[in-house]
Amino acid sequence: MSDSLKINLAILPEDGLRLRFSEGNAWFQGCFAGDAPPEFSLVSADADCLITRSGDTIYVRGDLSAQMSRECSRCLEPATISAGGAFAYTLVPEKTETAQDLELSAEELETGCYRGDFIDLAPIICEQIVLVAPMKFLCAENCxxxxxxxxxxxxxxxxxxxxxxxxxxxxxxxxxxxxx
Ligand SMILES: [Zn+2]
Ligand SMILES: [Zn+2]
Structure with missing residues (x-):
């Protein structure tokens, strides 16, 4: 469940936390509540993450393997694509005065903010899935x-x-x- 992707930093082990999980389309669509979801559906996503900290900075390193489906952009039959790879993400505490500046640079550097003692991996993983998704789905290279x-x-x-x-x-x- 999505709640298992919320990490309590107060009890983050000294040598980091290893987290493996698998999710499907219901979880993925739920991540876009209020926003327009991507035009593909998630068949499955498997991620293996290591969360470590240095002072107030939290590092998320992970390996993602996702399968997604959409109609083939040439023949309109269902097309399922596998994509994924390693990713790294940095989270810094949100500071109210500079929150806006941080958010601006955040997008360029794959850096985000967290508030309080919790970080949620769900939006980070969803973002990675969207990033690795191809612009064009093909049922076969030679369709x-x-x-x-x-x-x-x-x-x-x-x-x-x-x-x-x-x-x-x-x-x-x-x-x-x-x-x-
Ligand atoms: Zn014809
Ligand atoms: Zn096709």
Whole structure:
């Protein structure tokens, strides 16, 4: 549950806290309460985190492995993508006077603020999932997409309107999709 990702700094062990967890889409969507959630759904996320501190500064280092799904941007069939990697995040205590300045530099340096004795890993992990998600989901690297004329899925069928001209238009359509 999400509550297990709240860490009480008052009892953080001297040599750091190791935390492993797995979450799914319900948890992920819940992290965006009030905000627009990403357009993909989370199949699963596994993270292995080490939380350490030096004075008031908290360091989160982790390894993320996520699977996410969305319709293929070429053929519109479901596409599941694996992504992840190592990440590092630094948290400093929130100071009311300089809170705004800190927040500004925070985004550039992957630094955040915490208040009181607790930090919540959930928004940090969700941010990492969004960061590693691809801009474009493809069911397969060589997905042939849909025929721009009749809409047939060219991975599973063929149609009679395919020709050199159609291929050129399809290429143009792909470029358009990438820019979007
Ligand atoms: Zn596809
Ligand atoms: Zn066709």
């Amino acid at each position: 042939r997409g849909l025929c721009p004329h009749c809409g047939v899925n060219l991975n599973t069928g063929s149609c009679s309107c395919r020709s050199e001209t159609v291929d050129d238009r399809l290429a143009a359509l792909k470029k358009f999709t990438v820019k979007k």
